Amino acid sequence: MLIRENVPISELTTMRLGGKARFVIEISELSDIPEAYKFAAEKKLPTFVLGGGANTIGKDEGFDGVILLNRLKGIEVISETSDEVVIRAMGGEEWDDFVKYTCERGYSGIECLSKIPGTVGAAPVQNIGAYGQDISQVLESVEVYDRETHELIVLGANELKMGYRSTIFNNGPLVGRYFIVAATFVLENEECLEPPFYNSLQKYIDEHNETDFSPANIRKMVSNIRAEKLPDPIHEASAGSFFKNIFIDDGEGAKAKALGIKVWEKADGRKMINSGYLIEGAGLKGARMHGFKVSEKAALILINESAKSYADLDAARSEIRNKVQEKYGFYLEQEPVEIPIGKKKEAS
Ligand SMILES: Cc1cc2nc3c(=O)[nH]c(=O)nc-3n(C[C@H](O)[C@H](O)[C@H](O)COP(=O)(O)OP(=O)(O)OC[C@H]3O[C@@H](n4cnc5c(N)ncnc54)[C@H](O)[C@@H]3O)c2cc1C
The missing domain is CATH 3.30.465.10 (Uridine Diphospho-n-acetylenolpyruvylglucosamine Reductase; domain 3)
Structure with missing residues (x-):
């Protein structure tokens, strides 16, 4: 079981943000799993499981806990x-x-x-x-x-x-x-x-x-x-689609249609709006803000061009959300998960 200390979360996630994780344990055998949880329990630290970090964002404070990296193969x-x-x-x-x-x-x-x-x-x-x-x-x-x-x-x-x-x-x-x-x-x-x-x-x-x-x-x-x-995570930092598409009821469907927004009907009968369309409609496709760029090819994707801080992400996210809300009245829900900062840092 490989244990590393003070590993930058930015190196473990494709959005390339986030301070240091106190411990990172690579899980390469089944028996590593209980051992890793035991290690965290003994140190009274919280845990977080990570795969490739392609849908996860780290905060500047890092994670005062143990990240379990899943490397089980077969x-x-x-x-x-x-x-x-x-x-x-x-x-x-x-x-x-x-x-x-x-x-x-x-x-x-x-x-x-x-x-x-x-x-x-x-x-x-x-x-x-x-x-x-x-x-x-x-x-x-x-x-x-x-x-x-x-x-x-x-x-x-x-x-x-x-x-x-x-x-x-x-x-x-x-x-x-x-x-x-x-x-x-x-x-x-x-x-x-x-x-x-x-x-x-x-x-x-x-x-x-x-x-x-x-x-x-x-x-x-x-x-x-x-x-x-779509951006290749090796060359361009992103977490893929940054916002989820929006499922709506009949009332919201009528409102969307009145605003000229295309409403998709899914196979199960539910109605959905493409959030990328709203971002594009709000004039943000290709827009640059706080070190990020809204992809000019797929507006749902937020590319980290030069941002180093979670505060930049927060500012870019708010700007996009506010513009979409102002123009269309729909709230954009974030898709990627965020790693909590861990107990001790929260308490301090
Ligand atoms: C360029 C790009 C394109 C993308 N395109 C798509 C797409 O087309 N469709 C799509 O659905 N997604 C897409 N994504 C998002 C991402 O690829 C997926 O969500 C993928 O499943 C993330 O895998 P990961 O191993 O990197 O997960 P991570 O980011 O490491 O983890 C994601 C979440 O899963 C949890 N987790 C990870 N592994 C485990 C485990 N073994 N046990 C329990 N919990 C676990 C983590 O705690 C976290 O909450 C894209 C992302 C990028 C960067």
Whole structure:
């Protein structure tokens, strides 16, 4: 079990903000998990689990606690028939390595989720989604370490309350209770997705006269679209979409339509507004503020160009929120999670 001290959170997260974490422990074996929680308990310090840090933001004060970095590796096909394959991946696997593995073998179900940064273990936390797929459609179960009972247990996907960017892991009384060790998915074997596809993917397909909808080729197309539109965390600091899209009721739908905002109807009948559209409509696409830039290609993405401080992020976030609120009357909810600063610092 590798323990490091005073590690900058900015180096562990793709938004590249945040002061030092008192301790960082790399979890590379199952037995490291109880040991790491014991270490934190002995030192009376809080804990925070981190994967790739692609959806997490650190504060300037850092974290007076113990960060557990999930580095558990392994992918295993549990069973395979001509129709479906049950496949398990350890939580510290890179999500995109896992998607690549499945697409290369012709398994369908997560090909549209290609190139999403981060780990397998974090994917269920906010029910990652893109281009018409999200993992609630294929997740069978997760194995978790319960830090209250100190047991490894299996939670079925039906127990996770999976919704748009929301599950029991990031919403409600169980937040912080489980360390996700592994996830098991049921994918289709030798099947291809069928048109019509999600808008931007369909547009790409039409423009490039694509007719091969195999997982490998959908992965190639999604990767091309993303490379064109989204920042690569290696070269540009961001946490992906900074705000969530907004689900609305019929009354708000009527209000949105009156303001000329496009209202999307999801497959489950719920109505949704694209927050990127509101940011663009408020004249902020490509705008620079407090060391950040609203991406000129995808207005939902806030790129950290030169900011070093959480206060800069706070100022940029307020500016965007206020302009959108003034123009449209809708409140933008932040998507990335924030690491608390830890007990001692809160008390001081
Ligand atoms: C450029 C870019 C593009 C993105 N595109 C998308 C997209 O298309 N769709 C999408 O849904 N998201 C997208 N994201 C967000 C991000 O990639 C996902 O949320 C991803 O799942 C984060 O993985 P991570 O390992 O980096 O999570 P982290 O940021 O490390 O953690 C995220 C949250 O999960 C918790 N967590 C992490 N690992 C575990 C674990 N093992 N057990 C329990 N809790 C855990 C953390 O405590 C934290 O609350 C994008 C981000 C970036 C930077």
